[in-house]
Amino acid sequence: MTQTLPLFNEFVLDAPSTEGIKYIGSKLKLIPQILQLIQKVDAKTILDGFSGTTRVSQALAKLGYSVVCNDIAPWSAVFGTCYLLNTKPKEVYQPLIDHLNAVPPVDGWFTEHYGGHANGGCAIQADGLKKPWQLHNTRKLDAIRQELETLKLDTIDKAVALTSLILALDRVDSSLAHFSAYLKAWAPRAYKKLVLEVPNIFTSAGKHQVFQSDIFELAPRVSVDLAYFDPPYGSNNEKMPASRVRYAAYYHLWKSVVLFDNPPLFGKAKRRKDTSDVIAASPFEEFRRNPNGRFIAVEAIEKLIRATQARWILLSYSSGGRATAEELNEVMQRNGELLAVVEIGYKRNVMAGMKWTHKWVSVAEQPNREFLFLLEKEETVLS
Ligand SMILES: C[S@@+](CC[C@H](N)C(=O)[O-])C[C@H]1O[C@@H](n2cnc3c(N)ncnc32)[C@H](O)[C@@H]1O
Incomplete structure (x- = not known):
């Protein structure tokens, strides 16, 4: 027997605000x-x-x-x-985020593989590949990601800094909300400067x-x-x-930002080899x-x-x-x-x-x- 639950004829719930990256299937x-x-x-x-x-x-x-x-x-x-x-208040993280924003840009692994010149609007580069970010932003990414290792933060502080970095990168990318292919023409947001902000962290009773x-x-x-x-x-x-x-294939770049492990890559989108379909398949993704x-x-x-x-x-x-x-x-x-x-x-x-x-x-x-x-x-x- 099924039971009738009164649902949407009652008050409409005011959902708390949340924060997150562009994500296929986000609820x-x-x-x-x-x-x-x-x-x-x-x-x-x-x-x-x-x-x-x-x-x-x-x-x-x-x-x-x-x-x-x-x-x-x-x-x-x-x-x-x-x-x-x-469990810390948001303000505690402002000096760390200010410090990361001030790190001088460098050329590194992310710039080598994922950075592109503005090229008058065209994201296709001399190597024939499209890129997800402009060079000025991958150079900042390279510098900030290295600095995060040097700082030797504890797990929670590092997670707050990495979340801040990923949210900032997500605001200036040139993708269709995932990284299995990139746009031919730079998205307008790709010209913006990468700027980290303290995530909207909160404390809760649970x-x-x-x-x-x-x-x-x-x-x-x-x-x-x-x-x-x-x-x-x-x-x-x-x-x-x-x-x-x-998901492993679509968001390979977030895995590389988190792990900072310079993995072997393949294909036009320069995906990590460990996100190939053979290795990273999930039974829920299987339609057969x-x-x-x-x-x-x-x-x-x-x-x-x-x-x-x-x-x-x-x-x-x-x-x-x-x-x-x-x-x-x-x-x-x-x-x-x-x-x-x-x-x-x-x-x-x-x-x-x-x-x-x-x-x-x-x-x-x-x-x-x-x-x-x-x-x-x-x-x-x-x-
Ligand atoms: C539809 S998305 C979830 C979206 C999420 N509810 C949101 O609002 O952002 C599906 C998620 O399942 C994860 N996933 C895939 N296979 C998994 C598994 N075997 N165990 C745990 N998570 C898995 C993927 O990494 C992906 O983040």
Whole structure:
């Protein structure tokens, strides 16, 4: 039996402000809906299992929840450490940020591979490659990144400085919100000077933890009231060529900024070799069926639901066709009780009153629909 939850006919929640980079699949616009659903149940501790920009984690922490923030990507762990683990007031960091802004520019690894001349507007360089930043900014990046090593900061201070650097780089890049290809003509923002600012850090009452783990490794180890899962779905419309969002490949440059390890590179976008599709693939990004005829992504979701130590699971889902929706619906019915289904952006936000657990499947026939599912796990599955 499903239960009707009054959702959006109540007050509209004022979501706390958050900060983050441009990120494919960021849930910035869905934070109010996510928070409203979470407030329908009695949760105090929350796992944000695929935290990405950490915007959802930031909003939850600001509302007083204790947050376990996790993502496999190193940049997300840096953001999580900056926003969730810092306990100092914002002003304390101003001298450090001023110092970094004043470091004299140098030519280094980032300039060699990712810096380009303004060229009268054309980002294609003498080597025939397009570049994501102009030289004046990669030279600052090289200098600041080296200085961060020299300063030998503690983990939290370094995370605050790195977050500040990444946010500043994100404001002056010449990309389409990711780094798997760069623009032919310089974006107007690429001409602006790289200037670091203290991130909008805050202190909060909850006890937070930050992990950089594969979710399958972490989920059985942490016990929380509610887990929010926002996996990296591929476009799995069977009739269309696959367009997978591969986070490791899209954001390779943030990994290089965080690690500062001058890795071997390949291809026109000069991606890190360790972000090649063979090495860095995720089962959630896989749109195909396995030899048993099951969708690999949906099977991964079932495995994750079963491994999760939480009474409630909130799942973000972007539909990719009827077949996957049907399979996902079966997975959810099999593993608990579906308390609410919210379809985003189609004024069908509240499906209460309809036989909506089945109804959403027919809506999901069209690709690129976005849903939120609130699931209560079966006791037997939970134990
Ligand atoms: C849709 S994005 C999450 C966006 C995030 N909710 C936000 O608002 O910024 C999916 C995230 O899953 C992460 N990811 C992919 N495979 C993972 C895995 N096996 N374990 C943990 N995180 C993973 C990616 O690094 C990416 O940040």
